[in-house]
Amino acid sequence: MSTLPGAYYTDPDVFALEQRRIFESMWFCAVRAADLPKPGAFKTVQVGAESILVTRARDDSIRAFHNVCRHRGARIRTEESGEVKRSFQCPYHAWTYDLEGRLIAAPNLTKMPDIDRVAYGLVNVAVREWLGYVWVCLADEPPSFEEDVMGAVRTRLGDVADIDNYDVAGLKVGRRIVYDVKANWKLIVENFMECYHCATIHPELTEVLPEFADGYAAQYYVGHGALFGEEIQGFTVDGSAGLDRIPTVSQEQDRRYYAITIKPQVFVNLVPDHVIWHRMFPLAADRTVVECDWLYLPEVVDGGADIDRSVELFHRVNTQDFDACERCQPAMSSRTYADGGVLVPSEQHIGLFHDWVRGRLAD
Secondary structure, three states: OEOOOHHHHOOHHHHHHHHHHHHOOOOEEEEEHHHOOOOOEEEEEEEOOEEEEEEEOOOOOEEEEEOOOOOOOOOOOOOOEEEOOOEEEOOOOOOEEEOOOOEEEOOOHHHOOOOOOOOOOOOEOEEEEEOOEEEEEOOOOOOOHHHHHHHHHHHHHOOOHHHHOOOHHHOEEEEEEEEEEOOOHHHHHHHHHOOOOHHHHOHHHHHHOHHHHHOOOHHHOOOOOEEOOOOOOOOOOOOOOOOOOOOOOOOOOOOEEEEEEEOOOEEEEEEOOEEEEEEEEEEEOOEEEEEEEEEEOHHHHHOOOOOHHHHHHHHHHHHHHHHHHHHHHHHHHOHHHOOOOEOOHHHHHHHHHHHHHHHHHOO
16 A cells, blocks of 8 residues: 655645645644633644634633734734733734724724724634643634544544543643654654554653554554553653552553544543643644643642653653654655655555545545
8 A cells, every 4th residue: 555645745735735624624722721721811823824812711711813913914912822911902003802802992993983893803713622622623614523523532442431531631731842843744643643663663662562562553443552561560761650540540441551643633642640642733844843741630740749750751752753754754855755655554544544634635
């Protein structure tokens, strides 16, 4: 089975089409809800080619808007995050919007009766909260969140309730690491979906999860979780004991690792004492920023527990994976890879991912 041709990973026109038909058309995991702790807190997020302003309104709900002033198009906020008291004011001509996006003030606004304060408010973006994260969709008619997002979890685990056992929304960020990867986003997805490479580049991971040394991908089988090695105490870089176990994790899920891909840009890793959550932000055909959260019980984080050995395991996995993707990226423009490569039998699910990409981009 052949892979996608090399141009799918390098062509700016292909990337621009992906921005419109994938990232700007599907549910996109934007921010951790806890990063917006009170009304006026905001974050700006790149979703496809658009800058999106995500904030908490005065009624404590989360809102999202295109980060574009309706007057002359200036960006309302240029910072990655911050806080305002009651409103957002454009720094160009001082058009001012409340936390619900309504136009509330502008120089000489009373002399412009044809300017409707609602119609010329900030342009809303659809928002959903789930598992402690804020998901946005730029489509005029967003697809079903239950089918596309929750459905991906159901397809992988067999039941959405199986992820509820980890109480992801109730966990707290213990560590966040941002990786700037010089590779196409699809290379990162493909890497995460298979374990054919695990024995080659992940010695620490295969020590903790021995079956990965045989090339089995945990997310290849519905409901399957990779079992910890017999001598392994916890999901740590040296196999030593981890942190306090999430109490609602079932007996069947104990001492197991589950991986989930939620297209187009989320990877979820579940282990008994923490959750590792990746969000990808594709910025160019050959550049992807990946934001990775390590989530623990609040008492673990607030109590100052040492999480270094826990974080270090998947930080090494991330570094090893992203190095591999960056080694692949230059070859995508080689004449040798113009027609693509080949998939081995254990990578047939990557072939399905390629079919999905082709389908999204097809006229």
